[in-house]
Amino acid sequence: MLEVSDLSVAYGQHPALNGASLRVKRGEIVVILGANGAGKSTLLKAISGICEGRVSGSVTLEGEELVGLPPHRIVEAGVALVPEGRGVFGDLTVMENLLLGAYAERAREEEAGNLDRVLSLFPKLGERRGQQVRTMSGGEQQMVAIGRAMMSNPALLTLDEPSLGLSPLLSKELFQSLKAVRDTGIGILLVEQNARASLAIADRGYLLENTRIIHEDSAAKLRSDPAVQAAYLGGGKGAAKPAPMVAKPAAPRPSAPRPAAGPSPAQIAAAAMSGFQTNRAPRSEPAPKPQPVAERPRAPAPPPPPKPAAPPLPPRASAADAILGRSVADLVAKAAESSRARVGTGVTPRPAPRPAQQDRRPAQPMPDPRADSSDRLKSVLAEIEDAAARARAWRPDTHRK
Numbered sequence: 001m002l003e004v005s006d007l008s009v010a011y012g013q014h015p016a017l018n019g020a021s022l023r024v025k026r027g028e029i030v031v032i033l034g035a036n037g038a039g040k041s042t043l044l045k046a047i048s049g050i051c052e053g054r055v056s057g058s059v060t061l062e063g064e065e066l067v068g069l070p071p072h073r074i075v076e077a078g079v080a081l082v083p084e085g086r087g088v089f090g091d092l093t094v095m096e097n098l099l100l101g102a103y104a105e106r107a108r109e110e111e112a113g114n115l116d117r118v119l120s121l122f123p124k125l126g127e128r129r130g131q132q133v134r135t136m137s138g139g140e141q142q143m144v145a146i147g148r149a150m151m152s153n154p155a156l157l158t159l160d161e162p163s164l165g166l167s168p169l170l171s172k173e174l175f176q177s178l179k180a181v182r183d184t185g186i187g188i189l190l191v192e193q194n195a196r197a198s199l200a201i202a203d204r205g206y207l208l209e210n211t212r213i214i215h216e217d218s219a220a221k222l223r224s225d226p227a228v229q230a231a232y233l234g235g236g237k238g239a240a241k242p243a244p245m246v247a248k249p250a251a252p253r254p255s256a257p258r259p260a261a262g263p264s265p266a267q268i269a270a271a272a273m274s275g276f277q278t279n280r281a282p283r284s285e286p287a288p289k290p291q292p293v294a295e296r297p298r299a300p301a302p303p304p305p306p307k308p309a310a311p312p313l314p315p316r317a318s319a320a321d322a323i324l325g326r327s328v329a330d331l332v333a334k335a336a337e338s339s340r341a342r343v344g345t346g347v348t349p350r351p352a353p354r355p356a357q358q359d360r361r362p363a364q365p366m367p368d369p370r371a372d373s374s375d376r377l378k379s380v381l382a383e384i385e386d387a388a389a390r391a392r393a394w395r396p397d398t399h400r401k
């Protein structure tokens with residue numbers, strides 16, 4: 001189903017992925033193991049079309065080439081990403097977050113069925129459908145993130161360190177849920193630092209070291225391989241010792257998806273979903289993402305510049321709309337408002353880079369002017385608002401707020 005061939009990524013002069021080749025079949029869980037900075041997140045971002053670096057090589061899903069496609073087209077092709085840090089909308093309810101995931105064209109006809117499937121896989125989401133996501137536990141928020149990705153009706157679900165910041169108990173629950181997702185026939189590509197738990201549910205695995213895939217095997221063989229045990233499972237007495245895994249600091253780099261020219265509502269929603277973080281008071285498990293003090297004071301985003309009139313959006317009435325009596329366009333508008341409010345109150349949606357990551361970055365700054373995350377954020381906000389305004393203008397009176 002997914003075939004990655006000779007995929008390479010460079011950030012300026014800095015190679016982050018070198019000639020990676022892998023495959024994921026339907027109903028298969030494949031895990032990528034590797035030390036910090038090996039290129040795991042870069043691999044997932046390149047597959048999803050949101051990589052800031054220069055990408056070459058080939059990624060096909062069911063034979064369709066994805067390299068070069070904008071992110072929303074890749075979602076339409078059947079790839080859903082659960083980004084590191086989840087990227088759920090904390091100000092919206094569980095159901096609102098789920099419905100935002102159904103924005104892809106491929107999801108619309110199947111929306112009611114997808115919602116049923118998500119609610120039967122994660123019954124808690126049904127029970128909590130009206131709860132504001134920021135008030136949920138880290139594990140529950142991760143379920144929302146996975147549920148929302150599944151609402152796009154994907155053939156392939158990719159997840160970037162979903163167990164990061166979760167307690168052992170919640171991680172266990174999460175991995176069991178991924179098994180249940182796999183059993184629905186979806187392929188899963190999983191990047192994880194928790195090698196033990198991920199190999200326990202995976203069918204196959206790849207070792208990614210220093211930008212290159214160095215080994216592939218069944219999960220069972222990887223688990224019993226002394227070198228893998230030494231490097232990733234904290235065991236393997238006397239075994240050869242590849243680069244040891246370092247405990248990962250829990251804050252992502254400040255990159256954000258690139259707003260491409262002429263974004264569609266689906267692309268805007270996808271960009272927004274992977275671009276914003278939730279801000280939640282910690283409960284039982286440790287807060288996954290401390291907010292960096294230096295990034296906090298922010299000026300309110302300026303009003304978006306006037307844009308030329310855009311064509312109206314197509315009509316949309318769905319089973320889920322009927323359930324909630326609201327349209328997804330309304331939800332996008334609400335998401336825009338809540339994101340704007342967060343910027344206005346000085347809460348940064350993108351935390352600062354991990355210190356360990358900063359050290360590895362190339363000495364020369366990237367020439368890309370979009371590297372300023374606050375500019376990117378403002379630009380994404382403006383696009384969301386623009387799409388929401390267009391959507392509201394189009395909807396019949398009965399659907400307006």
Ligand SMILES: Nc1ncnc2c1ncn2[C@@H]1O[C@H](COP(=O)(O)OP(=O)(O)OP(=O)(O)O)[C@@H](O)[C@H]1O
Pocket residue numbers: 011014015016034035036037038039040041042043052053248253255357358360361362366
């Ligand atoms: N936007 C970027 N600009 C410049 N360099 C980057 C960027 N993103 C990642 N890198 C660099 O590319 C390399 C691979 O990073 P990547 O995030 O893919 O690693 P990783 O295996 O996911 O690590 P971790 O487990 O720490 O998240 C690192 O050296 C990193 O510093």
